[in-house]
Amino acid sequence: MESLTVFLILLVLGYVFGKLAEGRHYRSIQAREEMLVRLPTTSCKKPMGKSTPISHAELVHGHVVISIDYFKQLLAGLRNFFGGTVQSYETLLDRARREAILRLKESCPTANEILNLRIETSSISKGGNSERVGSVEVLAYGTAIYYSQASTQHSPL
Amino acid sequence: MNYEPSLPEHNDNVSLQHPVREFFVLVTGVLVFVLIGYWALGFVVDVAVDYLSSEQESKLLSKLDINWGFGEESMPEEQAKLQDLVDAFKPCLSLPYPITVSLVKSKMVNAMAVPGGKMVVFSGLLDSLSSTNGLMFILAHELGHFKNRDHLRLMGRGIVLSILAMLAFGGDSGISDILASTINLRTAKYSQSRESQADRTALHALQCHFGHVGGATELFETLQAEEEGIDLEFLHYFSTHPELQQRIDDLYRLSQELGYPTKGTQKLMKH
Numbered sequence: 336m337e338s339l340t341v342f343l344i345l346l347v348l349g350y351v352f353g354k355l356a357e358g359r360h361y362r363s364i365q366a367r368e369e370m371l372v373r374l375p376t377t378s379c380k381k382p383m384g385k386s387t388p389i390s391h392a393e394l395v396h397g398h399v400v401i402s403i404d405y406f407k408q409l410l411a412g413l414r415n416f417f418g419g420t421v422q423s424y425e426t427l428l429d430r431a432r433r434e435a436i437l438r439l440k441e442s443c444p445t446a447n448e449i450l451n452l453r454i455e456t457s458s459i460s461k462g463g464n465s466e467r468v469g470s471v472e473v474l475a476y477g478t479a480i481y482y483s484q485a486s487t488q489h490s491p492l
Numbered sequence: 493m494n495y496e497p498s499l500p501e502h503n504d505n506v507s508l509q510h511p512v513r514e515f516f517v518l519v520t521g522v523l524v525f526v527l528i529g530y531w532a533l534g535f536v537v538d539v540a541v542d543y544l545s546s547e548q549e550s551k552l553l554s555k556l557d558i559n560w561g562f563g564e565e566s567m568p569e570e571q572a573k574l575q576d577l578v579d580a581f582k583p584c585l586s587l588p589y590p591i592t593v594s595l596v597k598s599k600m601v602n603a604m605a606v607p608g609g610k611m612v613v614f615s616g617l618l619d620s621l622s623s624t625n626g627l628m629f630i631l632a633h634e635l636g637h638f639k640n641r642d643h644l645r646l647m648g649r650g651i652v653l654s655i656l657a658m659l660a661f662g663g664d665s666g667i668s669d670i671l672a673s674t675i676n677l678r679t680a681k682y683s684q685s686r687e688s689q690a691d692r693t694a695l696h697a698l699q700c701h702f703g704h705v706g707g708a709t710e711l712f713e714t715l716q717a718e719e720e721g722i723d724l725e726f727l728h729y730f731s732t733h734p735e736l737q738q739r740i741d742d743l744y745r746l747s748q749e750l751g752y753p754t755k756g757t758q759k760l761m762k763h
Contacts, residue, residue, distance in 0.1 A: 350512070368499055375495040383493050410511060413518035416525075422507040422514060429505045448495075 349405025397438025537648035546588030584700035625707025636693030
């Protein structure tokens with residue numbers, strides 16, 4: 336009985352705080368995405384303006400680690416039993432991916448274009464099977480290029 | 493190629509289904525699944541127990557050598573008396589093997605049948621009873637458990653439950669907790685029916701030994717008097733034994749059905 340009470344408390348706390356944190360994070364992501372939408376970020380290997388002279392390029396990256404709440408973890412555990420899409424992890428990965436790209440963009444605010452964007456995901460699980468905490472790391476990396484001074488005035492930015 | 497800055501209108505990567513709804517659907521599914529599994533395996537345990545001979549049982553259990561942690565006997569005289577009372581039921585109950593009684597000093601008003609032909613009586617029980625008949629009914633009730641082999645059935649169910657939980661969830665996480673509580677309710681229900689069965693056996697034994705069933709309800713009536721005033725209604729759901737009043741009523745009804753008379757009881761000699 337006691338363990339059930341503890342479990343239910345954890346479940347409710349996990350749900351409430353997980354939902355609050357997620358809502359706050361999504362609001363921040365949306366605001367920053369609007370601010371940074373004008374920085375072209377593509378998976379192309381060559382700059383879009385092929386004729387524009389480039390002054391320099393650099394490797395940029397952004398990464399984030401996000402943990403799952405108790406409620407979502409339990410939901411995923413139940414899903415394990417029946418199979419199917421693990422919907423409870425979807426927002427976690429969506430937030431992590433978008434946050435990593437945002438951080439990448441924020442690391443080079445003066446760049447004219449980011450090329451060759453790549454995203455990698457790894458899970459971070461600490462502890463044994465029973466005490467596992469599900470966290471996900473998303474790493475985004477790419478090449479930031481800067482046009483030479485003369486041509487900057489004509490860049491789409 | 494021109495870059496056109498724009499953000500997607502909606503997020504296609506996230507499902508719209510409400511997680512709480514998903515949670516309830518999944519939990520219900522798991523519970524139904526497990527309850528069916530538990531019920532089916534419980535049935536298998538019952539069949540297996542019926543097939544298991546008492547020789548096989550003692551052979552199996554002797555290898556287990558379980559330490560029940562009740563300590564050494566502290567009241568050898570009373571214990572010997574209890575043993576005599578238990579032995580007195582021999583002609584009335586066809587028990588598969590001899591039962592040894594252990595008297596444990598404790599305030600608990602209880603007695604239990606443990607696997608391996610051992611009956612544990614807590615001394616609090618002796619203090620709550622005033623008649624030999626009342627005591628012998630409780631002893632016969634525990635003997636009834638041995639006769640009906642309830643200790644094996646419950647142990648079997650316990651093993652089945654642990655295995656189910658381990659297989660499904662690796663014995664961890666909150667899911668096992670939900671499971672355990674649900675199964676506890678089921679087990680409690682099952683135990684209640686076994687307890688009623690043991691009461692029935694005890695009533696037969698009492699009639700056979702004394703020629704009447706006086707004193708059968710003594711302990712329950714004493715306990716009920718103690719409980720009066722405390723609202724225990726909700727506890728009933730979790731309890732493994734039938735509610736006291738129901739138990740008393742059942743015993744009265746059964747003794748009437750069988751035509752067992754109720755006469756005066758013998759006073760219990762205490763030290």
